[in-house]
Amino acid sequence: MKRDQIYLEKFGENVLKRRNELQLSYRQLAQKCDLDFSAISKIEKGQKSLEFQTIIELAKGLEIHPKDLFNFSFPIQELKK
Amino acid sequence: MKRDQIYLEKFGENVLKRRNELQLSYRQLAQKCDLDFSAISKIEKGQKSLEFQTIIELAKGLEIHPKDLFNFSFPIQELKK
Numbered sequence: 001m002k003r004d005q006i007y008l009e010k011f012g013e014n015v016l017k018r019r020n021e022l023q024l025s026y027r028q029l030a031q032k033c034d035l036d037f038s039a040i041s042k043i044e045k046g047q048k049s050l051e052f053q054t055i056i057e058l059a060k061g062l063e064i065h066p067k068d069l070f071n072f073s074f075p076i077q078e079l080k081k
Numbered sequence: 082m083k084r085d086q087i088y089l090e091k092f093g094e095n096v097l098k099r100r101n102e103l104q105l106s107y108r109q110l111a112q113k114c115d116l117d118f119s120a121i122s123k124i125e126k127g128q129k130s131l132e133f134q135t136i137i138e139l140a141k142g143l144e145i146h147p148k149d150l151f152n153f154s155f156p157i158q159e160l161k162k
Contacts, residue, residue, distance in 0.1 A: 004134060004137050007133075007137050007147075008133060008134075011133070049132055049133050049134060050132070050133045051130055051131070051132060051133075052088075052089055052092065052130050052131045052132075052136070053085060053089075053130060055133070056085050056088050059155065063157055064157060065151070065155045065157060066088075066151045066155060067148035067149075067151035067152065068148075070146070070147045070148035070151065071148065074140065074146045074147060076144055076145060076146060
């Protein structure tokens with residue numbers, strides 16, 4: 001489980017990066033996607049897990065495809081048995 | 082919210098498609114990714130929301146990048162304000 005924390009952190013970094021690209025504050029993004037602004041802060045730091053629906057809401061607010069928030073290295077080969 | 086149900090369904094279809102590609106039963110996939118097999122059945126039908134961690138677990142079991150499970154149409158242009 002601990003190893004997987006890295007993916008949550010990478011996801012959060014992608015949220016932060018995109019929010020900065022759009023020059024949105026926490027509050028502005030929160031308003032756009034109907035989330036609490038403190039939740040967005042925690043998500044960006046990888047400190048909060050998300051539901052599927054929250055991922056969709058964030059993607060809408062950030063005007064990107066949700067799969068772009070999963071833009072991180074994922075070692076598929078290692079996982080094969 | 083209702084409109085967003087479609088994304089959960091598309092996600093589920095991608096899980097089903099990939100599980101079939103790997104010729105895995107529900108139980109086999111469940112064992113591979115430490116999930117309950119009835120949960121996988123519901124996810125494939127878009128009847129169950131998922132946590133971020135579950136998405137990662139599914140991707141591991143399905144030996145694909147999690148972003149490939151988000152391979153569906155997402156109308157970004159429409160969402161811009």
